[in-house]
Amino acid sequence: ILNVEQSPQSLHVQEGDSTNFTCSFPSSNFYALHWYRWETAKSPEALFVMTLNGDEKKKGRISATLNTKEGYSYLYIKGSQPEDSATYLCASWVNAGGTSYGKLTFGQGTILTVHP
Amino acid sequence: DTGVSQNPRHKITKRGQNVTFRCDPISEHNRLYWYRQTLGQGPEFLTYFQNEAQLEKSRLLSDRFSAERPKGSFSTLEIQRTEQGDSAMYLCASSLAGGPGGNQPQHFGDGTRLSIL
Numbered sequence: 001i002l003n004v005e006q007s008p009q010s011l012h013v014q015e016g017d018s019t020n021f022t023c024s025f026p027s028s029n030f031y032a033l034h035w036y037r038w039e040t041a042k043s044p045e046a047l048f049v050m051t052l053n054g055d056e057k058k059k060g061r062i063s064a065t066l067n068t069k070e071g072y073s074y075l076y077i078k079g080s081q082p083e084d085s086a087t088y089l090c091a092s093w094v095n096a097g098g099t100s101y102g103k104l105t106f107g108q109g110t111i112l113t114v115h116p
Numbered sequence: 117d118t119g120v121s122q123n124p125r126h127k128i129t130k131r132g133q134n135v136t137f138r139c140d141p142i143s144e145h146n147r148l149y150w151y152r153q154t155l156g157q158g159p160e161f162l163t164y165f166q167n168e169a170q171l172e173k174s175r176l177l178s179d180r181f182s183a184e185r186p187k188g189s190f191s192t193l194e195i196q197r198t199e200q201g202d203s204a205m206y207l208c209a210s211s212l213a214g215g216p217g218g219n220q221p222q223h224f225g226d227g228t229r230l231s232i233l
């Protein structure tokens with residue numbers, strides 16, 4: 001995998017459903033994996049930053065896991081609410097080495113719509 | 117803490133004109149990042165600074181783009197001789213430096229939406 005890829009591209013669920021998204025990223029030269037939530041007409045908001053293989057983070061009903069060996073992360077939302085509707089972005093910080101200091105590369109996002 | 121501030125919020129200009137955007141980061145953050153975002157895509161990295169030093173710049177940028185952070189506080193992004201393809205949302209973010217990699221969450225501004233006529 002050369003780029004950060006997210007699936008699905010969009011998701012419609014009913015209030016109360018639990019859901020999960022996938023982020024795939026290059027496993028070589030990996031430093032950190034970020035998750036952001038971007039609501040319409042607002043700025044992206046950081047959810048989690050994970051660096052170690054096997055990391056698990058939780059914030060309320062939202063949790064995330066990280067597998068750096070195989071290059072994927074899952075984001076879970078338990079009991080989705082309409083206010084969870086947003087675009088969820090993952091991003092990987094990769095340092096290519098040499099004179100590079102690294103950069104954050106984003107996936108295209110997963111658009112979640114939670115219907116009341 | 118007033119958050120990351122970007123000005124202007126919207127900019128409409130004719131093709132060929134120069135435009136400049138400003139970003140004021142969270143005061144204690146020493147890293148500042150610029151991204152470009154187009155519809156249906158995630159933010160695309162443009163450049164970042166640690167204090168006043170520009171540490172990384174995307175090879176996707178042409179020579180028409182330049183960014184400065186002269187005193188390690190606010191930053192400006194200038195686009196010269198704008199083209200239709202420059203129409204996008206330009207996002208600024210800031211963070212603490214943390215370790216050698218990007219292990220600190222980034223705090224984003226509301227962005228500047230650029231429209232080229």
